[in-house]
Amino acid sequence: MDNEFKTDEQIVRQVLQGGIESFKTIVERYQKKIYSIGMRFFKNRDDSHDFTQEVFLRAFESLRTFAGRAPFPFWLTKIAYNHGINRVTSKKTEPEVSDELPAADTTPEKGHLRKEIRDVLLKAVNDLPERYRVCVDLYFFMGLTYGEISDITGYPVNTIKSNVLRAKNMLRDELKGTIAEDYHEL
Amino acid sequence: MNCEKIQQKFLEMDNRSRVPLSVQFHILHCSKCRHDISVLSEQFSSLRSDTAFDLDRDRCEQIMREVFMSKVRYEHHVSGLQWGVVGSILLISLFAIPFSHSFGWLRGQFGSGLEIPISIVLGLSISIYALAGIFSNMDSLKKFVANLPKRLH
Numbered sequence: 001m002d003n004e005f006k007t008d009e010q011i012v013r014q015v016l017q018g019g020i021e022s023f024k025t026i027v028e029r030y031q032k033k034i035y036s037i038g039m040r041f042f043k044n045r046d047d048s049h050d051f052t053q054e055v056f057l058r059a060f061e062s063l064r065t066f067a068g069r070a071p072f073p074f075w076l077t078k079i080a081y082n083h084g085i086n087r088v089t090s091k092k093t094e095p096e097v098s099d100e101l102p103a104a105d106t107t108p109e110k111g112h113l114r115k116e117i118r119d120v121l122l123k124a125v126n127d128l129p130e131r132y133r134v135c136v137d138l139y140f141f142m143g144l145t146y147g148e149i150s151d152i153t154g155y156p157v158n159t160i161k162s163n164v165l166r167a168k169n170m171l172r173d174e175l176k177g178t179i180a181e182d183y184h185e186l
Numbered sequence: 187m188n189c190e191k192i193q194q195k196f197l198e199m200d201n202r203s204r205v206p207l208s209v210q211f212h213i214l215h216c217s218k219c220r221h222d223i224s225v226l227s228e229q230f231s232s233l234r235s236d237t238a239f240d241l242d243r244d245r246c247e248q249i250m251r252e253v254f255m256s257k258v259r260y261e262h263h264v265s266g267l268q269w270g271v272v273g274s275i276l277l278i279s280l281f282a283i284p285f286s287h288s289f290g291w292l293r294g295q296f297g298s299g300l301e302i303p304i305s306i307v308l309g310l311s312i313s314i315y316a317l318a319g320i321f322s323n324m325d326s327l328k329k330f331v332a333n334l335p336k337r338l339h
Contacts, residue, residue, distance in 0.1 A: 027249050049245060118236055168197045
């Protein structure tokens with residue numbers, strides 16, 4: 001069976017049984033997400049690339065601690081978030097201007113739509129206090145629950161919930177009458 | 187309940203949670219909410235395959251190089267318990283051989299001189315099995331022996 005169709009948990013078991021090369025599938029699946037978390041912390045590409053590499057190495061080295069009770073993205077995000085906090089604290093990194101690139105998409109229509117949706121969300125996220133932006137990212141892009149985000153970040157569930165709701169409302173308002181609705185009707 | 191309240195209820199939903207019954211019921215007869223909620227959930231799920239920032243270069247090979255250089259190694263490991271269980275089954279089977287019908291037939295054909303070579307072969311097999319089990323669990327065995335005095339006290 002191709003690794004592409006296996007769940008994260010199945011791949012982790014494979015790695016623990018000695019199939020280290022299977023870890024590549026995990027890296028391929030999550031490198032963008034981890035890099036994104038890095039960008040939230042460091043606001044520059046070089047540090048975010050180093051961060052991504054370090055997070056995956058840490059995850060690999062502590063793979064035995066993944067018990068499978070919580071979803072794998074939650075476990076990985078927890079490692080990434082804690083590492084980000086430690087790195088920021090030790091380096092005292094000052095936020096710089098972020099550098100974003102357009103996403104590569106399969107079709108121009110989908111690409112345009114996805115970019116538009118993402119831009120709306122990022123606009124909503126940028127209106128939030130700095131420390132809560134990562135919570136909204138974790139909710140929308142990593143698919144984590146309020147409880148999981150609270151567990152990782154230490155912020156109260158209600159605070160996370162209200163920030164996510166704010167972003168969702170902004171997204172809904174911006175979507176009204178935009179390409180997304182027209183596209184859906186096609 | 188009006189449409190705005192229903193939509194708020196939908197927006198308050200957590201990831202991986204079920205759509206509340208009141209929302210499900212409402213969208214059955216309200217085409218506007220059905221459309222809006224469908225658009226929203228489609229957009230929310232599309233975000234899950236996206237990221238806030240785009241990766242400008244693939245780091246997979248570099249990360250895997252680091253992983254292969256890591257001091258941590260994972261190997262296929264059969265636990266001591268598994269070795270023990272299978273070993274016990276083998277041992278019980280060995281002791282049961284003299285009472286089997288086939289062994290009785292063999293003894294009838296070749297005489298009682300057969301018992302010694304068979305015992306040597308089976309004894310050697312079980313010793314090799316036990317040694318393989320011990321060596322593959324050497325670390326846990328060492329720990330167990332080191333902690334034995336504490337456990338006895």
